[in-house]
Amino acid sequence: MALSGDSFKAIEMRTLHHFHGGIHPPTHKSQSTGTGIATLPLPEKLVVPLHQHVGNCAVPEVRVGEHVLKGQRIGRPEGRQSSAVHAPTSGTVAAIDMQTVAHASGMPDLCVTLIPDGKDEWIAHAGVDYRNTSHTDLRHMLRDAGVVGLGGAVFPSDIKSYSRHHKITTLVINGAECEPYITCDDMLMRERPRDILRGAEVLRELLYADEVLIGIEDNKPEAIAAMRKALEQDGHQHMEVIAVPTLYPGGGAKQLILVLTGVEVAAGVRSTEKGVQCFNVATAWSVWRAIAHGEPLLSRIVTVTGNVEHAQNFEVLLGTPVQELVAYAGNKPDTGRYIMGGPMMGVDLPNSSVGVTKATNCIIAASPALFPPPQPALPCIRCTRCTDVCPAELQPQDLYWFAKSNNFGKAQEFSLFDCIECGACAYVCPSHIPLVHYYRYAKSEILVRDHDKRAADLARERHEFRQFRIEREKQEKAERLAQKERAAAEAKAKAVTELPTQVDPAADADDTQQLRIDAALARAKEQAAAASPRNTELLTPEQRSEVEAIEARRAKIHKIASDAGADDEPPKRN
Amino acid sequence: MITALWIMVALAALLGLILGYASIRFRVEGNPLAEKIDAVLPQTQCGQCGYPGCKPYAEAIAKGEADINLCPPGGEEGIHKLAELLGVEFKPFGENAQPKPKAVAFIDEETCIGCTLCIQACPVDAIVGAAKQMHTIIASECTGCELCVPPCPVDCISMLPLEEKLTNWKWRYPVTPLKLSK
Numbered sequence: 035m036a037l038s039g040d041s042f043k044a045i046e047m048r049t050l051h052h053f054h055g056g057i058h059p060p061t062h063k064s065q066s067t068g069t070g071i072a073t074l075p076l077p078e079k080l081v082v083p084l085h086q087h088v089g090n091c092a093v094p095e096v097r098v099g100e101h102v103l104k105g106q107r108i109g110r111p112e113g114r115q116s117s118a119v120h121a122p123t124s125g126t127v128a129a130i131d132m133q134t135v136a137h138a139s140g141m142p143d144l145c146v147t148l149i150p151d152g153k154d155e156w157i158a159h160a161g162v163d164y165r166n167t168s169h170t171d172l173r174h175m176l177r178d179a180g181v182v183g184l185g186g187a188v189f190p191s192d193i194k195s196y197s198r199h200h201k202i203t204t205l206v207i208n209g210a211e212c213e214p215y216i217t218c219d220d221m222l223m224r225e226r227p228r229d230i231l232r233g234a235e236v237l238r239e240l241l242y243a244d245e246v247l248i249g250i251e252d253n254k255p256e257a258i259a260a261m262r263k264a265l266e267q268d269g270h271q272h273m274e275v276i277a278v279p280t281l282y283p284g285g286g287a288k289q290l291i292l293v294l295t296g297v298e299v300a301a302g303v304r305s306t307e308k309g310v311q312c313f314n315v316a317t318a319w320s321v322w323r324a325i326a327h328g329e330p331l332l333s334r335i336v337t338v339t340g341n342v343e344h345a346q347n348f349e350v351l352l353g354t355p356v357q358e359l360v361a362y363a364g365n366k367p368d369t370g371r372y373i374m375g376g377p378m379m380g381v382d383l384p385n386s387s388v389g390v391t392k393a394t395n396c397i398i399a400a401s402p403a404l405f406p407p408p409q410p411a412l413p414c415i416r417c418t419r420c421t422d423v424c425p426a427e428l429q430p431q432d433l434y435w436f437a438k439s440n441n442f443g444k445a446q447e448f449s450l451f452d453c454i455e456c457g458a459c460a461y462v463c464p465s466h467i468p469l470v471h472y473y474r475y476a477k478s479e480i481l482v483r484d485h486d487k488r489a490a491d492l493a494r495e496r497h498e499f500r501q502f503r504i505e506r507e508k509q510e511k512a513e514r515l516a517q518k519e520r521a522a523a524e525a526k527a528k529a530v531t532e533l534p535t536q537v538d539p540a541a542d543a544d545d546t547q548q549l550r551i552d553a554a555l556a557r558a559k560e561q562a563a564a565a566s567p568r569n570t571e572l573l574t575p576e577q578r579s580e581v582e583a584i585e586a587r588r589a590k591i592h593k594i595a596s597d598a599g600a601d602d603e604p605p606k607r608n
Numbered sequence: 609m610i611t612a613l614w615i616m617v618a619l620a621a622l623l624g625l626i627l628g629y630a631s632i633r634f635r636v637e638g639n640p641l642a643e644k645i646d647a648v649l650p651q652t653q654c655g656q657c658g659y660p661g662c663k664p665y666a667e668a669i670a671k672g673e674a675d676i677n678l679c680p681p682g683g684e685e686g687i688h689k690l691a692e693l694l695g696v697e698f699k700p701f702g703e704n705a706q707p708k709p710k711a712v713a714f715i716d717e718e719t720c721i722g723c724t725l726c727i728q729a730c731p732v733d734a735i736v737g738a739a740k741q742m743h744t745i746i747a748s749e750c751t752g753c754e755l756c757v758p759p760c761p762v763d764c765i766s767m768l769p770l771e772e773k774l775t776n777w778k779w780r781y782p783v784t785p786l787k788l789s790k
Contacts (some may be wrong), residue, residue, distance in 0.1 A: 064754040085774070091645060139777040478778040485776075490651035493751045496732040497653045 051296040053289045055423040056281040057213050057458045059378065061253060066217045066337050066345040071532050072351050074362055080122055080148040080353030081389035082108065083135045084143055087182040088189045089115030091144060100127045103157035105330055108146050111177055117190045118180040119283050120330040122351035125150040134392050136356070136374050139386030148353065159328035164236050167188055169196075172240060174324060179324035180331045180392075185287070185314030186375065188393045189266050191321060194239040194313070204295050205243035207234050208311040210248040210285035211259065213376030215600040216396040218335040221347040222330040223250065223257035226319060227264035233318030235270060236325050245272045247294045248315070251284060252277040281376065283456035287312040289425050290598065316395075337388060338363040340373075340398035340405075350390050373398040377405065378457040379470075396596045402578045406525060412465035420459035420469065430459040434469050437476035442483065453477075619693065640672035648689045652681040653731035654753030661731065675699060681752070693749040711767040712750040716744050719764035726756035726765060739741070 085091040092109025096102055102121040109119030128149045129350065139527035164172055176192040183189045185208060207230070211219040211392040223230060226373050234246050262274045278293050288299045290312065297308045305311060313321075323329040333352060336359065339345035343364025350359060354373055357365075374394055383397075389399075399406075403426055420430035428449055436445035453473050460469040530546065573581070625732040646666035657678035669690070670673035676690040677699040684700070684707070691698045701707070716728070717734075722740040734750045737743030757765050770776075 106709045135774070136776060137725065138779075139774060141774045141777055349773070441648075468782050474779040475781055482776070482778055486650075490649075492749070493651040493653065493732050494646070495660070496749065497651070498733070500731065500733050 035396075042293055047593040048274070050276070050278060051293050053284070053292045053425050054427045055425050055458060056284065057287075057461055058074050058280075059282055059461060061280075062215045062339070063217050063220070063253070066215070066347060067220060067256075069344070069346050070588070071221050071335055071347045071349055074354060074359065076123060076150045076152060076182065076352070077351070077354050077358045078149075078156065079128065079355070080125075080150065080351060081133055081355060082119060082146045082148060082388075083133075083351035083389060083391055084109040084144045084146060085135075085496045086119060086121050086188060086352070086392040087117040088187065089117065090115065092116060092119045094130050094146060096121075096130070096146065098127055098129050098130055101125070101151075102127060102148070103155050105159055105332060106300065107330070108148075110344075113188060117182050118148075119352075120180055120332055121146075122146055122332040122353055123148070123150045124153050124520055134384050134388055136383055136388040137519070138381035138395060138586065143406070147354075148442040149523055151548055159330075161193040161326040161328040162323075162523045164239060164325050167325075169240055172236070175328075176321060179320075179329070181317065181320045181324050182331070182391060182392050183314055184316035184320060184334055185285075186379075187287075190393075191313070191317055194311060195237055195321075197241055197311065198415060199260075200306045202241040202243045202306060202311050203245070203307055204311075205234065205238050205241055205246045206291055206294055206310060207237075207246060207248040207315055207318055208285060208287060208290050208312055209254075209261070209315040210279070210290050211254070212251060212282045212285035213378050214282075215339050215398055216337050216376050218337045218341075218347055218395050219256050220254045222316055222319060222335050223254070223335075224260045227260045227554065228258075228268060229322045230262070230271055230315050230319045231264055231268060231273065232326065233320070233322035234273065234313075236321050237313055237318060238272070243311065245274070246270075247397055248273070248275045249278045249290045249294050250275065251280045253280040254380075283425055283454065283458060286454050286456060288454065301449060306376075331392065333433070334390070334392060334394070336394055337396040338399075339396065341366045341369045341403075342399050342442075343476070350394075352391060353389040353394050355387050355389055356383060356397055359397060365399055366401065368400055368401045369399040371400050373400055378461065379455060409466040411467045414467060416454070417464060419428075419462045419464065423462050425456060425458060426454060428452055430469055431566075433476075434467060434472050437472040440479070442476055442480050446480060450480070458503060560580065593595040620638075623667065624725060637672050642667045645669050645690065646728075648682070648686065648693060649679060650681045650686065652751040652753045654681060654751070654755060656680055669694070677701050678705060679690070681710075683707045710770045711752045712747045712770060713754070714766050714768045715743050715745055715746045716764040716766070717744065719762050721762055723761055725759040725761065729759045731755060738756050747766045 071407075078138060082540040084094060084324075088236075090112040092177075093112045094108065095110050096106075096108045102108060102124065104121060104124045106128070107118050111118050118227055122225065125148045127146060129144065131147070133145040133147070134212050135143045135145065137143070162171075162175070163573070167175075173192040174194065174197060175395070177190065183191060183193045183194070209219050209223050209230075210219070223408050233602045234248065238246050242407060248261060249262065252258070256264050258275060258277050265273055265275055276294060278290065283289055284293060287305070291305055291310050292298055295310055297305070297310050297311075299305045299308060320331050331352070335347050336350045337347050338359055342360060343366065346363055348359065348362070356374075360369070360372070372383040373396075374383050375381060375396055377398065380396070380398065414431055414434060416431055420434075421428075424430055426449075430453075432448055433445055436448065437450075450473060455470050455473060460467065461467060476543055527552075609775040613709050642663070643666070646663050647663060649666055653661045654667050655661065657665045657674065659668055659674070665674060665679065669676060676694065676696065679686055680701065684702060688698055688702070690696075713734075713745045715758070718739075722742060724737065724739050727737055731753060732749055732751055734746045735743055735756065736746060752767065754767060757767065759767050767787075
């Protein structure tokens with residue numbers, strides 16, 4: 035390929051960096067790259083989870099029985115960190131309920147079950163020219179289109195495409211795809227490179243990044259060629275496709291950033307603080323579809339491989355049951371379980387009827403022959419092979435020891451949260467210890483404890499404030515009372531000084547008070563005499579006679595009562 | 609000889625003054641040990657320990673008046689933490705102080721008559737309501753202390769154990785098969 039002088043110089047000048055460790059597992063990628071991306075026929079039903087992203091679960095916006103169009107929003111994003119969910123095709127909402135989802139826990143989550151009507155009828159949608167649209171509007175479009183990181187982390191892209199406090203120098207587009215078996219990004223780059231680069235351009239614009247580096251592992255020459263060709267074709271500026279050495283886990287965001295830019299990102303630090311942001315190629319593609327065409331994220335490319343007749347990539351509607359997908363690829367009868375993701379970091383699916391989500395990049399049908407059950411774990415011999423391969427430069431054998439003995443404080447001290455769970459340590463472990471499982475266990479325990487600690491701190495604060503408030507209310511009440519008493523005393527004093535004008539000025543305070551009481555009593559008596567029972571007026575003669583009869587009875591009872599009272603017996607009431 | 613004595617006396621007086629000033633100037637507010645203990649306690653403010661809240665219990669432990677095994681919401685782990693902090697032996701729970709699964713209060717809003725008695729009982733202000741208005745629990749703030757349950761005149765408050773959901777799911781401790789010896 036002829037290179038122009040400038041780009042040749044740029045490639046010459048770039049020096050790649052290395053991350054620590056890494057492994058070379060068999061890639062098994064060629065099995066699924068033989069044929070292009072195929073489309074699956076519309077499935078019988080779609081089970082679309084409303085929580086397919088990091089953050090708050092989307093709130094259902096449709097009702098059971100409602101007819102929805104393709105691309106219609108069925109889940110509204112809730113809160114700052116959330117994303118929308120859409121109907122992948124037109125059809126009728128059959129149920130909104132808790133169903134088992136594609137998650138390691140095998141627990142149910144809120145899902146919308148959609149029965150497609152077969153028409154695949156789009157809702158009205160239109161894209162915008164990103165150059166003439168404000169960045170805020172663009173980010174709103176991404177959020178409303180449900181665009182999240184498709185590399186597996188499913189973090190809302192609208193949040194990632196915003197950096198107010200830090201200048202972004204480099205935008206990394208991740209096409210490394212280092213994990214064995216997975217080829218969905220490879221095929222996407224081969225078949226749709228132009229839209230990926232356009233999406234990258236939008237993201238560069240949103241982040242005001244100086245340059246875009248697209249990192250692709252050198253075991254994907256077709257993808258690299260296709261991307262380079264598209265780059266020249268569309269004349270993208272400040273953009274470069276870089277082949278990086280094939281080394282697992284070179285596709286981890288932190289590892290790729292290190293290889294391309296030399297910037298190391300520690301746990302708890304965002305890469306934006308170091309001036310770098312990273313998006314997956316499929317995310318960039320979805321960004322372009324959402325912005326330029328107004329198409330929300332309805333489907334994704336999924337590699338179906340392993341124990342199937344035709345390992346291949348499919349463009350799959352979100353919510354498609356995994357069993358339909360593998361059946362279409364020619365599932366073999368001895369498939370025992372299904373792995374979502376790759377063999378290194380993937381998780382076993384609870385069953386084959388769960389729906390494909392935004393995080394599903396690969397489904398591996400696993401047979402006992404292909405993936406034999408793990409060998410029994412032996413004691414750790416502290417050979418430190420895991421240390422040699424750890425890309426995060428941790429001490430996996432120590433972390434294992436701490437996690438195993440529930441010594442979580444120590445595990446945190448040894449930077450457990452820098453672990454990216456790549457599984458390189460477990461891959462080389464001669465004792466077959468499920469190391470990553472131990473780290474995941476320790477991490478989730480620590481997170482729960484942190485949560486409990488925060489809850490306890492909040493409870494303490496609320497309790498202390500409550501006590502403070504009760505004390506304050508008591509004081510305020512006492513103050514009010516004191517004020518009232520003061521006011522009353524003042525009023526009295528005022529009355530005392532005023533009264534002597536009416537009465538004998540020589541009389542002392544006690545006398546004036548007595549006089550006032552007498553006057554008040556006289557007034558009350560007068561009023562009582564003036565008032566007459568209201569409800570005895572305007573009565574008919576019958577009512578009047580009835581009242582009189584009652585009065586007579588009452589007088590009689592009074593008489594009996596007073597007689598009985600003489601014998602010290604209380605009168606009986608009836 | 610006498611000069612040396614005078615020097616020693618003067619030195620002692622000076623140092624005494626410095627110490628005295630330092631003890632006033634750098635006085636520690638509150639009891640630092642009690643605060644450390646309070647940080648370990650779960651802050652349910654339930655009073656199951658016999659003290660009116662976590663802080664009074666922490667103060668009692670710091671003074672050596674209370675045992676470390678009186679806090680069921682803290683669980684056995686809490687006792688371990690207290691034992692470690694105080695350098696004493698672990699002590700199991702007594703018979704009438706067994707930990708229960710975590711729960712939050714729930715008000716049956718159909719039955720609630722709006723008497724506000726539970727609101728007055730709640731130590732963390734986690735109940736919203738007004739006189740003759742329906743009350744409700746703010747579940748995220750509820751510590752599960754159960755103090756609102758006895759005052760309710762219509763028994764409309766129940767304790768719902770916290771269920772495991774996708775959001776609070778945890779990876780289990782790995783169980784690996786042992787190798788069989790032949």
